[in-house]
Amino acid sequence: xxxxxxxxxxxxxxxxxxxxxxxxxxxxxxxxxxxxxxxxxxxxxxxxxxxxxxxxxxxxxxxxxxxxxxxxxxxxxxxxxxxxxxxxxxxxxxxxxxxxxxxxxxxxxxxxxxxxxxxxxxxxxxxxxxxxxxxxxxxxxxxxxxxxxxxxxxxxxxxxxxxxxxxxxxxxxxxxxxxxxxxxxxxxxxxxxxxxxxxxxxxxxxxxxxxxxxxxxxxxxxxxxxxxxxxxxxxxxxxxxxxxxxxxxxxxxxxxxxxxxxxx
Numbered sequence: 001x002x003x004x005x006x007x008x009x010x011x012x013x014x015x016x017x018x019x020x021x022x023x024x025x026x027x028x029x030x031x032x033x034x035x036x037x038x039x040x041x042x043x044x045x046x047x048x049x050x051x052x053x054x055x056x057x058x059x060x061x062x063x064x065x066x067x068x069x070x071x072x073x074x075x076x077x078x079x080x081x082x083x084x085x086x087x088x089x090x091x092x093x094x095x096x097x098x099x100x101x102x103x104x105x106x107x108x109x110x111x112x113x114x115x116x117x118x119x120x121x122x123x124x125x126x127x128x129x130x131x132x133x134x135x136x137x138x139x140x141x142x143x144x145x146x147x148x149x150x151x152x153x154x155x156x157x158x159x160x161x162x163x164x165x166x167x168x169x170x171x172x173x174x175x176x177x178x179x180x181x182x183x184x185x186x187x188x189x190x191x192x193x194x195x196x197x198x199x200x201x202x203x204x205x206x207x208x209x210x211x212x213x214x215x216x217x218x219x220x221x222x223x224x225x226x227x228x229x230x231x232x233x234x235x236x237x238x239x240x241x242x243x244x245x246x247x248x249x250x251x252x253x254x255x256x257x258x259x260x261x262x263x264x
Contacts, residue, residue: 024163028156032171035153039258040111040134040171041094041250043087044187045118045178045209046080051088055081083178083210084121089243090176090209091125091133097251099131101259108173108254109134113164113187114146114155118178123149136164165190173258174250175206179213195236196229205253206237207246214239 010016032038050058055077062070091110098108110126112119114135126133127149135150137157146155158164169191177188188208194200208214223229240246 021160021163024158024160025166028167031153031156035132036107037109037134037154037171039106039108039173041108041174041176041254042111042168042172043091043118043122043176043178044113044180044184045083045087045121046180046184047113047115047117047119048181049080049084049087049117049121049178050077051121052078052081052085080179084118086209086243087118087121087176087178088125088128090246091122092129093125093243093247094250095126095129095131095133097247099129103259106259111136111168111171112150113137113168113183114150114157116147118180120147120149123147127151136167138164169194169200172204173202174254175204176209176246176250177207178209179217185217192233192236196233203257205250205257207250208237208239209241209246211239211241 004010011019055074059071059074059078062074065071094108095110098106101107109132110122111134112122114123114137119135123133123135124147132151132154133149134154135146135156137146137155138161139157139159146157156164156167158167165187168187172191175191177184188206191204191206195204195206208218220229220234224231224234238249240249
């Protein structure tokens with residue numbers, strides 16, 4: 001007879017769902033404590049973005065083929081690749097900055113959703129700065145496993161979206177949201193709701209990276225006009241269009257909020 005905690009039929013049953021949920025809380029908590037992870041800067045964004053050196057040849061091939069639809073799709077990929085490279089640069093610079101801090105109890109680690117695209121770019125940038133980075137992956141049928149740039153001991157794979165979101169927010173001291181799809185918007189609005197309703201016991205600077213994209217996608221001025229949000233709610237985030245500007249904003253905010261007058 002198997003002990004209950006070794007009975008896989010039971011552990012994967014509906015009756016044991018509570019145990020599985022608790023596991024996705026306690027196991028990451030244990031690992032984060034082991035590696036002294038307390039502060040993260042979270043990167044959200046499209047899983048479909050490619051590195052520039054992969055997107056550019058696709059456009060050349062498409063143009064050579066003469067197929068208009070292939071050219072259109074390749075041009076989109078090249079445009080999105082800019083954000084991959086910007087995420088990579090920003091993550092590298094934030095990691096370098098964090099490694100240079102004098103406070104021994106403060107280390108702002110790059111954290112992503114663990115997958116490809118913008119997530120890969122963030123982990124890649126941190127890796128290029130010889131820093132550790134976190135990947136909070138999720139089991140999905142049509143998406144590959146965690147990218148190869150995550151620090152091995154800090155690569156997670158969640159089953160439950162809500163537990164993954166908890167760990168995104170619980171450790172976050174900053175958030176950078178790049179152009180993305182439904183998942184990115186879901187994550188962004190969850191955080192904005194927590195900030196707006198004062199459910200977070202901390203201040204988290206939020207950067208929407210890529211003003212052209214966000215102005216097209218988020219017509220929040222319409223919500224103000226209809227009275228469903230307040231004008232002040234538009235101040236819950238900061239829009240940025242360059243790695244330099246985003247870096248300056250984030251580091252100044254993190255310094256003011258978490259480094260100055262903070263006991264070490």
